[in-house]
Amino acid sequence: MRKFYLIGFALLLLFDTLGQSSFKLTAIHAQPLEASLEWIIRVFTQPWVYIAIAGYIGAFFTWMVLLKKAPVGPAFAASHLEVVTVMLVSAFLFHEHITATRIMGAVFIVAGIIFLALAEKEIIHTEHSKDDEAC
Template identity: 90%
Template sequence: MRKFYLIGFALLLLFDTLGQSSFKLTAIHAQPLEANLGWILRVFTQPWVYIAIAGYIGAFFTWMALLKKAPVGPAFAASHLEVVTVMLVSAFLFHEHITAIRIIGAVFIVGGIIFLALAEKEIVQNENRHDDETC
């Protein structure tokens, strides 16, 4: 089961990060932002917009598969690791700066996910002990 979660969340992060990064690339290549047909055509003639859509479709199906088995609280929190992966990819692809405050935020996100996972593990262990005692 652990392997299922690791692969599933890795895929979810990959698809989410691909979607976010591709939308940014679409926005860059469709400049300038204008409310007219020309801008819409620039958006939909960019391959990045279709890669972004594919990323979100992949994320949706991966998320649905994960939710069949994963506890929703920790799973929802873990899905927010995309904030960290998008930050890292943005630094590489778009030369965005990773500031100290962003690093602190990323540490809090990862720490919160770890604490939620540990709490869920403890709850499951306590439920299993309780079930063993009642049998």
């Protein structure tokens, strides 16, 4: 089951990060932003917009498969690791700065996910102990 979660959340992060990064690339290549038919054509002639859509479709189906087995609280929190991966990819692809504040935010996100996972593990352990005592 652990391998299922690791692979599933890795795929979810990959698809989410791919989608976000591709939307950014679409926006960059479709400049300048304007309310016109030409702008819409520029957007939809960029391959990045289709990669972004594919990323979101992949994330949607991966998320549905994960939710069949994963507890929703920790799973929802873990899905927000995307914020961290997008920040890292943005620094590499778009030369965005990673500031101390952003690093601190990423650490808090990761710590929160870890604490929620530990709490869920404790709840499951407590429930199994109660079930064993009832038998």
